[in-house]
Every structure is written in structure tokens, then in C-alpha cells.
Amino acid sequence: MDLTQALAAIVGPAHLLQGPDAAPWARDWTGGYRGQPLAVARPGSTAEVSQILRIAHDARLPVVPASGRTGLTGAAHAPGALVLSLDRMNRIRALKPGPRLAIAEAGVILERLHEAAAAHDLQFPLTFGAKGSAMVGGALSTNAGGSNVLRHGSARDQVLGLEVVLASGRVLDLMAELHKDNSGYALRHLFVGAEGTLGVITAAVLKLVPRPRAHATAMIAVPSVAAALDLLSRLQETTGGGVEAFEYMPRAFIAAHLTQTPGARPPFDSPHEHTILLEVGSTAPRDARPGPDGATPLMSLVEGALAEALVRGQVLDAVLAQNEAQRRAMWERRESAARITFTRPAWVDTDVALPLDRLEEFLATVRRRLAEIDPGADDMVVAHLGDGNVHYTAYPTRGDTDHLAAIRALVDATATALDGSFSAEHGVGLSKLASMRAHKDPVALDTMRALKAALDPHGILNPGKVLPAP
Amino acid sequence: MDLTQALAAIVGPAHLLQGPDAAPWARDWTGGYRGQPLAVARPGSTAEVSQILRIAHDARLPVVPASGRTGLTGAAHAPGALVLSLDRMNRIRALKPGPRLAIAEAGVILERLHEAAAAHDLQFPLTFGAKGSAMVGGALSTNAGGSNVLRHGSARDQVLGLEVVLASGRVLDLMAELHKDNSGYALRHLFVGAEGTLGVITAAVLKLVPRPRAHATAMIAVPSVAAALDLLSRLQETTGGGVEAFEYMPRAFIAAHLTQTPGARPPFDSPHEHTILLEVGSTAPRDARPGPDGATPLMSLVEGALAEALVRGQVLDAVLAQNEAQRRAMWERRESAARITFTRPAWVDTDVALPLDRLEEFLATVRRRLAEIDPGADDMVVAHLGDGNVHYTAYPTRGDTDHLAAIRALVDATATALDGSFSAEHGVGLSKLASMRAHKDPVALDTMRALKAALDPHGILNPGKVLPAP
Known part of the structure; x- marks a missing residue:
């Protein structure tokens, strides 16, 4: 039995997509990343995810977890890889109004969770423009932010418990409904924001809050x-x-x-x-x-x-x-x-974080530098100001790859020089690998690589994302 | 040059304590753990911590980080080991009222930080009974809780940035002053609550909040x-x-x-x-x-x-x-x-977390079971109720080790059976190793061991704590 037959046997033939059927997964939302995956597996349960990863682990098959695919950094780009799509795992397993929590699978669309919470006069506070397509798995894997972080925190801060399938296929059950738990290392924080490179998030226990009156x-x-x-x-x-x-x-x-x-x-x-x-x-x-x-x-x-x-x-x-x-x-x-920013032909979108007292300096500096290397370039800013999170988009006068990369480098370097970060809420994916290499503390990079090697020794999980090659 | 000479050369002879000078470190706050350390090194800077760990790493010398030593689980117990005391690193490096943050070294006593924040009409919300001796390093390393968690979260939630010296002596600089940062894995969350087994926290960027009027x-x-x-x-x-x-x-x-x-x-x-x-x-x-x-x-x-x-x-x-x-x-x-609970001769103190809707069941069950195995036993409860965190203390009729261990096992097993945790805010240290072995998901334990091996390959950092032997 070859690999695709084995995968089809796990998820059912209807849920293993290849060739033209896999076309929607061959292009990302921004259009910047294109490439045909080997196949798309759409498991219906945590047990199926586990079986798929066991096979992939043995076969050294690259696996790219995906859910709503509204990310902006190419983290779900999967040319030649197996896409592990969590979209069929879309159950809200439980919603408990008393202790105010929801247990949701990775494929639950954020807006559905908003609606389910609202029915109990509660709120799931994580929200952003793509809420109608983005799913819990992707939102947690990128530690998504949005417009409500100031009050309620990022995706990470909504998570009490997590279910993760490791590269080996073993299921890590961290589905606690507890507000305090110091029984060993805070494993859930390692998988939130890891963009599927350390494990596949299949479900989560999420905090709900009272709905404002x-x-x-x-x-x-x-x-x-x-x-x-x-x-x-x-x-x-x-x-x-x-x-x-x-x-x-x-x-x-x-x-x-x-x-x-x-x-x-x-x-x-x-x-x-x-x-x-x-x-x-x-x-x-x-x-x-x-x-x-x-x-x-x-x-x-x-x-x-x-x-x-x-x-x-x-x-x-x-x-x-x-x-x-x-x-x-x-x-x-x-x-x-997103619509306003991304309709103009060539752009460089960025997602930087600054200490609050450096925001003005950042905006002034980045504009001056952009004008130096491309005097005709235009720009656009939108910011979650209270979080120090600026989405600075540049529209250069030409769209060649080197020029776009130079502008991204300029923005990210300006933020970093002001003690900021080149990634605030969108993650790293592929588009910020160069900035990871250029700006991240080498000790931090080595530490991340050690963790990756410890949890995914064959490097099958979303390879090439987040961590630049040494 | 022998090991202690080399250490004395780093910190200065006055700050390397041995024999009777090291006596205060030979006994923990509860009195339950006693044992003479090899020596106590009191470095004055991150660079000195780094040099000490380089030597220890090469010599395979066990190192037990310590600060205020008010912990309740024996995590700073150090018989035969080198105690790395952070108490001299007690500077508040900066306090920035505008962006509302403090940069504090590991040896800063919590109450000093409270006072420094109050001088700017701000508040560092982490507080508990031992605040007059507990230090930032220990509070973060145990992810301490206390009476204010309901509003502001545990120690973990106060941290924007962290400075950590790794087992190898390399310094990991995560001292960001950012409210959002998705540039790779959330490393700081790995060290907060790891009880010094993965690295030594030497400083932190901490959030401050407006002081209530x-x-x-x-x-x-x-x-x-x-x-x-x-x-x-x-x-x-x-x-x-x-x-x-x-x-x-x-x-x-x-x-x-x-x-x-x-x-x-x-x-x-x-x-x-x-x-x-x-x-x-x-x-x-x-x-x-x-x-x-x-x-x-x-x-x-x-x-x-x-x-x-x-x-x-x-x-x-x-x-x-x-x-x-x-x-x-x-x-x-x-x-x-703490005074009320710990003045009676023999006790078993516990620190369990429960889902909010299981709290009553826990209290009823644990009392019934205690009465079954020790009909004359007494108990005492105090709880951070909003967090589901119960400190249940039993006073058995006899104090032999086996009996005390059986009662602890009973309490922890009752909490775990109700989907709770046997450690809410005190950590694991030594006193909860048996419960880690008995109740923690084996996949979680293996994952933690893999992380420990990746970050501390020679196992020099606080060996024997947090993780039970396989």
C-alpha cells in the first residue's frame, strides 16, 4: 500500500484530495505563495490526526497543518507536502456557561464561536477582520491578536487547555479547565504561536467572558x-x-x-x-x-x-x-x-510591535528611510495603538522581488533598532524568515532549534517555517 | 585551581559561602528539607551567573538556583549542590511610568517592587503572604499566584520580558518591553514556572497597572x-x-x-x-x-x-x-x-486546583476519605476561590512519613479525579514528585523530559526537581 492509499484508508477516500481537488490549497489568501501540495488530508477526529502523523513520521513526509488559511505570512504554504486540514474538526464539544468556557475543535470558525457564546450572554473576545473564515486552530497556532487584545489579551491568553498531536502521532492531552496549574512546564504556551512546527493543535479549552451590556x-x-x-x-x-x-x-x-x-x-x-x-x-x-x-x-x-x-x-x-x-x-x-490595504498592485505588508514610547519615532523614521530608497513610494498605516502594534504597508514604485524584500528589511530593521519586534501578531511563516535570521537573538534561535529538534526529530512538521536554517 | 577556588574567583571570596556560613541555605522555610549544600555562590551580575554556569556545566556540578527561599515544595533544597543565590542581584534597573513597566533583577524582594511602583501611583499586582521575603526570581520560577490572580493573573501574566542564563552559561536575552511579540516560540513561558530546571532567571520586564483609587x-x-x-x-x-x-x-x-x-x-x-x-x-x-x-x-x-x-x-x-x-x-x-496553618506539629499542606463547578465535591470527598484513613485527623482550608485554588491542610493523628505521604496522595488523587491539578500555584519541587508520577499524562511527562534534555543536556540545573525519574 502506498502512502496516499494508507492516508485514504485513515480519513476515507472522499477526504483525501489530490490534483485539481487540492487546488484551493495550492494558493494562499494573499496570492503570494503558490504551489501544489502532494495531497490534502481532512481528518475527522483527533485519532485520525494521530494515525496520519504516525505514518508521516515513519515516512519522513512533510506535513503542513492548515485550518482557515487566512494567515498573512505563508505559514500554510505546502508545495509537495501533505496538507493536514483541520476544517472538518469543527465541533464545539462543550460550552459551559457556569465556569465560562468553551471546548472547541481546531476547525471551528471564530464567528461560530462568537455566536455560540453570545447565545449564553457570553463573549469569546478574540476577533479580527477574517473572523468569518479563520479557525480556532490557526488562530491559536499563530497566537492571533486583533482589535480586542488591549482588554482581553492575544489568542494565548484565552487558552486554558489544549489538545495537541505530536510529530510522533502521540496525543498530548492538556485539556485542563483550570485557571491555575503549575504541575510542570507550561507546555500549552509552547504550541500556541508555534505555527504547527512543534505539534498539531486539534482542540482547546477557551475562556469566555461576560458580554458587555x-x-x-x-x-x-x-x-x-x-x-x-x-x-x-x-x-x-x-x-x-x-x-x-x-x-x-x-x-x-x-x-x-x-x-x-x-x-x-x-x-x-x-x-x-x-x-x-x-x-x-x-x-x-x-x-x-x-x-x-x-x-x-x-x-x-x-x-x-x-x-x-x-x-x-x-x-x-x-x-x-x-x-x-x-x-x-x-x-x-x-x-x-485588509481589503483596503491589499487591493493595490504591489505591496509590502508588515506587522511590527514597538515599545509604546517609540511609536512616533518608528513612524517618522520608517517613512524617511522609505523615501530614501524609493522616493515615489506610498504607504498606509493602521495600528492597534494600545498594544504598540503597527501594520505599516508600503506601496513601492516597482514590484521586483529584491526591492520588496529590501523594503520589508528596512521596516523590520527600523522596528528592531527601536527595541521592537518584526512580528507582533501575524507570526513568522515564510515571509519573516529573513528578519528572524537578521534580528533574532542567536541564543534565542539556537534555543528554538533545540526545542524543535526535541519535539520533531525528523523535522516533518511544517518544515522551513518559523526557524531559518542555521 | 579547584572548583570552589574558581567560583570564589568569579564572585569574590566574600560571596562564596561554605560550611557554617552556608547554614541558612541548609534548611528550607518549612523545615521539612535539610541538607548542607556544597557551597553558596552569590553572584552580583548576570555575567557572573553566566561564568558560574559555564564552570558547573563543564564540571557536571549540580546547581540549585535560589532567591527568597519562601517556597513550600522543597524546590530550593540543595544537599551537596552549589546554591546559586540571586539575592545580591536586587536592583530595579528601571521603572517606566509612561509605558507602565519595571525592569527588575531576580533578587528584588516583591515588597520593594510594590513600594517602587506605588511611588509612581502604579501597582505590581502579584502579592502573597511572603511578599516581604519572596523575590522576583523565585516568584517567576514558580509562577507564583496569590490573592490578586483573579484580576491580574499569575506571575506568568505579569512578564513581558525575561533574561535567562542557560545551563551552558549562554545568556538568553528576551528582555522585550512589548505587549505583542510573535517572533518565534514563546520561550519566556517555558522558563516561568520551570523552577530553575531549564535555566536561571536573572531579570524580567514586568507589567505595572494603575493603582486603584x-x-x-x-x-x-x-x-x-x-x-x-x-x-x-x-x-x-x-x-x-x-x-x-x-x-x-x-x-x-x-x-x-x-x-x-x-x-x-x-x-x-x-x-x-x-x-x-x-x-x-x-x-x-x-x-x-x-x-x-x-x-x-x-x-x-x-x-x-x-x-x-x-x-x-x-x-x-x-x-x-x-x-x-x-x-x-x-x-x-x-x-x-501560613502562620496559622503551619504552627501545628504535623501537617500535610496541599495546593490543588479544581474546575469551579467541582469545588464543593472536592471538599466533601477529601474530608470523607481523610476520615476513612485517619478518623481522628483534623483539617484546615483556605482558598483563592475565584481561581478554583484550594489550600487543603490535613493534621493527621500521627506524623510518620508513610502516613503523611498517603494523605498527600489522597488529596492529590481526589483533585485529579475531579479533573483538577495537584499543583495550582506552589509548583512541584520535591514534595509533589510522587503526584507528578502518579497523575500527570505520560505523554506530557515525556514531552517535559525531552525539553529538559534539550536545554540542560548534562542535567545540572536543579536536578531531581519537577520531573520524576522515568
Whole structure:
């Protein structure tokens, strides 16, 4: 029996795809990575994943785990490899409102988890633009972030327990429903964010939080990034840490959104250089009872804080959403970032993190340097400002590979020189291997390689991703 | 040059202690572990730690990292080994109020960090009874918890960056000041909680949070543990997640505290079976402005919620601290737990975690089983209830080693059978090795051993701790 027959025997012939049937897996979402996989196996259970990996381990067959495939770094690129697609493992095994947790398989789409939690007046806080296709497995494997990290943390912070199939096919059961567990090394943290190179995440125990009863959502124009960060500190104090999103969009982003979105309206009467989408949430009934004018106490609280900031000159203009439709429109603008950013022909998208006190310096420096090597280049910024996470996209005047790589290197080097990171929430995949080699502490790289060798001695799991060759 | 001469040359002769000078390190805080170390080296810098480990690595010399030595599991027990004491590395390298972080060396005493943060109106939230002696290095190496985990998480959750010296002496620089960083594996999470078996933590970048402007602190009598957990859920909603502590003390604990503490007063007019210490904090000015009666809006909010719970029968009695002295007295009672628990002659102290919906079952079951094997035995409970973390202490009628071990095994097995953990916040050290062997998933144990072999191939770092022999 050859390898594909053996795999078909495990998952059933209908769930082993080859040739044209595998075509959707031959191209990534960005279009930047193309290549035909050997085959796509779509297991229906953890036991099947285990059997597949046993075979692959023995045969030294490269295996690329995949789920929603909305990643931006080529981490699911699988030319000639076996794609292990978790999309059929899409059960929410349990949802427990009392202890507030969900047990979800890797193939559960984030939005389905949002809906399931909402039915119990709970919330799974991890959310981002691709939530309608991204799946739990990929979100955890890349330690995804998004617009809610400020309040609730990254994907990592939502995980209580994890089920992982190791390279050998052994199943590592870490499915604890515990808020504290110091019984040995924190293994789950090793697999979250490892992009499938250390094991295959098949299920997780995820924390849920109470759903806010009230939101105060606003578009705010500020004079500078520094003013915005100071405003954030004050808003956190005023609301007792209730800021759920603090998203930065500059003038060019607002303008591009207007141009590209039929029916869209500008947030302010006149355009501003620096714009923030603010959302504050509260679960407290005292914040949610609307007054005679329809405004909730939370909205009044935020409005008051913004009015004070206006007097201080920290805010230039502000518009509070008066109803859910206005709130949705504000979010639609922010969540269309991928569409707005990636429709222009050649781009270099980046995902850097900076210490909060270096953000302005980063933006100024990277623009100056881009102009030096490509005076006609354009750029676009969108940022999870409270996390220090900037998505800086450059549109160079030419699209040859070397030039694009030089611009990426420039952005990543600028961030690193300011004590930042070249990967904040998108991971490394293939697109940031050069930056891993150039900027990561060599001791850290060697340590990661030692861990990889210990857990995947034959190097079958997502080979060539995350870790540059020594 | 022999080994001790070489070590003395690194740290200076005054900082290499042997014989009687090393006596304080020959006994742990609980008194349960005694044994003379080969020597105690007290390095003054990361470079010295590196040099010591290079020598130890070459000589295959066992090295036991130590700092405040307030641990409860024997993790710093070092008979015949070199104690690497971090206590001289006690600098706060930087405290940055803007981005709200502190860069502290491993030998910084927690209380000093609390004071340094308070001077900037900030807070380092990790706190527990031993805060006056426990140090950053030990707190991180054991992933310590305490009374504030509900709001701010365990030690792990306070860490942005880490400096670690590996077994080889190489220095791993992970000292990022970033809130997001997905550039490769989450190495810092591997060293936090590893009890010095994978590397020696020498410094950390730690998150600070705004200091609450208002507290509402109360002693609450409840009819049952289940009622307490439901009350907690409601209080979290009412206060928008503001509950900082929700500490459980039963009647026996309150009684023991009264007996052992001169001048102490009972929390209620008549004793109750189940008592909670509640603390809610808020940074919001709107919560802190006292009204004409001196009560802050936060106190009124909590008082109102408790009054409603009284009507529902969820609360039997409640006393709100009216001033800082009353608040301190409530905390003094809770923080004297170690003194109260450990003054009786023979005890088995445990530290288990349970899913929140199994807590009552655990307490009932463990008491029944203890009575079966030792009908005259007594017990004591104190719990971080919101985290599902119970410190169950048994006082058997005899103190022979086998009997004590059997009782520990009974408690740990009961917790594990209810999907709990035998170690919530104290770690494994030596005292929980038997439970690691008995209850930990064998795949998890093998995975941990593979990581240990990869990072410490000669097994010099805190040998014999955390991982039971295969």
C-alpha cells in the first residue's frame, strides 16, 4: 500500500484530495505563495490526526497543518507536502456557561464561536477582520491578536487547555479547565504561536467572558500619536480599564476607505491626520441603563472624558456612536483594513510591535528611510495603538522581488533598532524568515532549534517555517 | 585551581559561602528539607551567573538556583549542590511610568517592587503572604499566584520580558518591553514556572497597572461554596470585572486566627461556616469621590450588591471595611494563613486546583476519605476561590512519613479525579514528585523530559526537581 492509499484508508477516500481537488490549497489568501501540495488530508477526529502523523513520521513526509488559511505570512504554504486540514474538526464539544468556557475543535470558525457564546450572554473576545473564515486552530497556532487584545489579551491568553498531536502521532492531552496549574512546564504556551512546527493543535479549552451590556464607541481625531497614547491612559483610568479597542487610522486610510466603499461617509466634517476608533465596554448594569436622552451612563462617562480632552487640546474632534448602526459603521471601516490595504498592485505588508514610547519615532523614521530608497513610494498605516502594534504597508514604485524584500528589511530593521519586534501578531511563516535570521537573538534561535529538534526529530512538521536554517 | 577556588574567583571570596556560613541555605522555610549544600555562590551580575554556569556545566556540578527561599515544595533544597543565590542581584534597573513597566533583577524582594511602583501611583499586582521575603526570581520560577490572580493573573501574566542564563552559561536575552511579540516560540513561558530546571532567571520586564483609587473590602458570610461562586459572578458583572480578591476562609480558619492572634476580633457577631474576604478595586475617579457619609460610590455599589444578595439568601452577613485600618485587619487575617496553618506539629499542606463547578465535591470527598484513613485527623482550608485554588491542610493523628505521604496522595488523587491539578500555584519541587508520577499524562511527562534534555543536556540545573525519574 502506498502512502496516499494508507492516508485514504485513515480519513476515507472522499477526504483525501489530490490534483485539481487540492487546488484551493495550492494558493494562499494573499496570492503570494503558490504551489501544489502532494495531497490534502481532512481528518475527522483527533485519532485520525494521530494515525496520519504516525505514518508521516515513519515516512519522513512533510506535513503542513492548515485550518482557515487566512494567515498573512505563508505559514500554510505546502508545495509537495501533505496538507493536514483541520476544517472538518469543527465541533464545539462543550460550552459551559457556569465556569465560562468553551471546548472547541481546531476547525471551528471564530464567528461560530462568537455566536455560540453570545447565545449564553457570553463573549469569546478574540476577533479580527477574517473572523468569518479563520479557525480556532490557526488562530491559536499563530497566537492571533486583533482589535480586542488591549482588554482581553492575544489568542494565548484565552487558552486554558489544549489538545495537541505530536510529530510522533502521540496525543498530548492538556485539556485542563483550570485557571491555575503549575504541575510542570507550561507546555500549552509552547504550541500556541508555534505555527504547527512543534505539534498539531486539534482542540482547546477557551475562556469566555461576560458580554458587555453597554458599549461606548467613538471616532476621535487627535493631534498626534503621543496625544493618543496619553488619552488612552486617561480613558483607562476613567473607565476602570474598560477600553476594549483603541485603533489607529491615519488620514490616508480614511480616504482610501471612502474611495473604495460605496455609501461610506467620512467620520468628521473635515479630514484629520490622526484618527482613533475607541470602544469601551462594560458589563455593569449601572453603566447600561439609558437616561431620558437615550444615552447610557457609559456613553456619558466617555463623552465627558472626551470633552475634557478637547479642552486640553488632546482631542480635536470626536463623534460618539448613538446607536448600533453607527457603531457597526465605525467597525466596518476598521475591519475593511485588509481589503483596503491589499487591493493595490504591489505591496509590502508588515506587522511590527514597538515599545509604546517609540511609536512616533518608528513612524517618522520608517517613512524617511522609505523615501530614501524609493522616493515615489506610498504607504498606509493602521495600528492597534494600545498594544504598540503597527501594520505599516508600503506601496513601492516597482514590484521586483529584491526591492520588496529590501523594503520589508528596512521596516523590520527600523522596528528592531527601536527595541521592537518584526512580528507582533501575524507570526513568522515564510515571509519573516529573513528578519528572524537578521534580528533574532542567536541564543534565542539556537534555543528554538533545540526545542524543535526535541519535539520533531525528523523535522516533518511544517518544515522551513518559523526557524531559518542555521 | 579547584572548583570552589574558581567560583570564589568569579564572585569574590566574600560571596562564596561554605560550611557554617552556608547554614541558612541548609534548611528550607518549612523545615521539612535539610541538607548542607556544597557551597553558596552569590553572584552580583548576570555575567557572573553566566561564568558560574559555564564552570558547573563543564564540571557536571549540580546547581540549585535560589532567591527568597519562601517556597513550600522543597524546590530550593540543595544537599551537596552549589546554591546559586540571586539575592545580591536586587536592583530595579528601571521603572517606566509612561509605558507602565519595571525592569527588575531576580533578587528584588516583591515588597520593594510594590513600594517602587506605588511611588509612581502604579501597582505590581502579584502579592502573597511572603511578599516581604519572596523575590522576583523565585516568584517567576514558580509562577507564583496569590490573592490578586483573579484580576491580574499569575506571575506568568505579569512578564513581558525575561533574561535567562542557560545551563551552558549562554545568556538568553528576551528582555522585550512589548505587549505583542510573535517572533518565534514563546520561550519566556517555558522558563516561568520551570523552577530553575531549564535555566536561571536573572531579570524580567514586568507589567505595572494603575493603582486603584478606591477599594471596597468586605467580609462576607455565605451559606455554601456554590452560593459564593454565584455571588462572585454577579459581583464581577456589577463591578465590570473589578473583583481583585475573593478569598475563602471557613469557620475553623477564623477560629484559629482568633486563638493565635492577640487582639484579633471576630469578623461577625456569631460564627459562620463559610466566609469570604472580598476586595473590589477601581481606578476610576467616579468611584472614588466620597459622599457626605464618607462612603465612596464604589463602596455603595458593593454594599448595594451585597444587600441584594442578602435578600436572595446568597449572603448571610456582610461587613464592609469603613476605613483603611479595618481593611488592613481583614487582610491581616487572610495573610496570616501560613502562620496559622503551619504552627501545628504535623501537617500535610496541599495546593490543588479544581474546575469551579467541582469545588464543593472536592471538599466533601477529601474530608470523607481523610476520615476513612485517619478518623481522628483534623483539617484546615483556605482558598483563592475565584481561581478554583484550594489550600487543603490535613493534621493527621500521627506524623510518620508513610502516613503523611498517603494523605498527600489522597488529596492529590481526589483533585485529579475531579479533573483538577495537584499543583495550582506552589509548583512541584520535591514534595509533589510522587503526584507528578502518579497523575500527570505520560505523554506530557515525556514531552517535559525531552525539553529538559534539550536545554540542560548534562542535567545540572536543579536536578531531581519537577520531573520524576522515568
